[in-house]
Amino acid sequence: MKKIGILYICTGPYAAFWEDFYKTSEQFFLSGFERHYFVFSDQRVEDFGAGDRVHNIHIDNLPWPLITLLRYHFFLSVADELGKMDYLMFSNANMIFVDYVTREEILPREENDEDIFVVTHPGYCNRRSCQAPFERSRKNAAYVPYNYRGKYVIGAVNGGTCEAFLRMSEAIVQNVNEDLKKNRIASWHDESQLNHYIAGYRRYRLLTPEYCYPYGFDLPIEKKIIAVSKQEKFDVKSFKGMKTEKRDLISRVRKRAGSKGRAFLNSVLCIRDHMLFR
Numbered sequence: 084m085k086k087i088g089i090l091y092i093c094t095g096p097y098a099a100f101w102e103d104f105y106k107t108s109e110q111f112f113l114s115g116f117e118r119h120y121f122v123f124s125d126q127r128v129e130d131f132g133a134g135d136r137v138h139n140i141h142i143d144n145l146p147w148p149l150i151t152l153l154r155y156h157f158f159l160s161v162a163d164e165l166g167k168m169d170y171l172m173f174s175n176a177n178m179i180f181v182d183y184v185t186r187e188e189i190l191p192r193e194e195n196d197e198d199i200f201v202v203t204h205p206g207y208c209n210r211r212s213c214q215a216p217f218e219r220s221r222k223n224a225a226y227v228p229y230n231y232r233g234k235y236v237i238g239a240v241n242g243g244t245c246e247a248f249l250r251m252s253e254a255i256v257q258n259v260n261e262d263l264k265k266n267r268i269a270s271w272h273d274e275s276q277l278n279h280y281i282a283g284y285r286r287y288r289l290l291t292p293e294y295c296y297p298y299g300f301d302l303p304i305e306k307k308i309i310a311v312s313k314q315e316k317f318d319v320k321s322f323k324g325m326k327t328e329k330r331d332l333i334s335r336v337r338k339r340a341g342s343k344g345r346a347f348l349n350s351v352l353c354i355r356d357h358m359l360f361r
Contacts, residue, residue: 085186087116088168088245090158092123092151094144097176101128103311104179105137111180113189119168123157138164151238152259152272155252162249171249172242175310178295182307189294191243197288198247201236201281205292205300208234217282218275224258225269225279236281238274240295240308247286254280 089108093101105120112118120137122128125144130137142157144150154173158165165171170190191197207215215235217227242248255276262268269275281287292302296309 084115084117085169086119086167087113087170087172087242088119088121088165090121090123090165090171090173091176092142092154092157093128093176094123094125094142094150098124098126098128100176100311102131104174104176105131105133107180109133111183113184113186115186116170121158121161121165123154148268148272152268154273155255155259155276158252159249159256162252165249166245168245170242171245173240174308175239177298177311177313178239178308179311180307181309182305184294184307189242189290191247191286191288195288197286199241199243199251199281199284199287200290201241201277201287202239202290202295203292204235204237205295205297205302208292216271217278218269218271220270222265223267223269223275224261225275227279227282231282233282234289236274236278236289237292237295238271238277239310241277243287251280251284 089112091101091104101122101124108118108120118136120133121140122137123140123142125142127139128137138161140157140161145153158171158173189200191200204215212232212235213229217231217235218225219229220226243251255273258276258279259273269279271278291304293305293307296302296304296306298310298312
């Protein structure tokens, strides 16, 4: 029987989501697989009778955004254990499964030379790539030029073969460390780093947002894996804290331009990057 390691981070108030995630995963997700849960938390979560298939890994409840930015660091800290799996998958804490998900529909397809799967971000699935929030600062290791034509993917659900996922994790950790040495963090933290990696990769399977259906949206697609409200469990704004960001010139212009102005500016920047072969 094939094994899949499901990577799950739930420190602090996020531990409240574990029971629903685990129970719906057991009901709907890859029923023909031996499912192992690697739970990274500052609390010991219940195994609900799964025994040694639930692996508690202690991590500190780091302040936002480090707890999300460093997720791939956490994964590599138990790389030897993860290496015993055939596949690995990460899911945000506030996700639940609401329909059956089979290997044929979600896992990378060997016949298509795929070894990673990612999910199109539901907020940008119908927008041009130049309008998506890739990291645009060339000072960041997560930089993606405006003329990149690929889809923007969400950081909440992704996975692949064990070897490919750990290789991706190593690349992301290296880039995050490079940024931190310069006292920099990409605009959307680990999601920016994931998009940078995928922008330079070819062996990935791109899934539709039904595998990461957002809370509060009404999209004309099926629902397989959905996000549930964080706000019903805890005060999200208080948890993440409020901060004032310094913005570069392009960011300040974009903020003032309105939606039509931003679309025009992004198109101009796309042409610029194409002409400069970025």
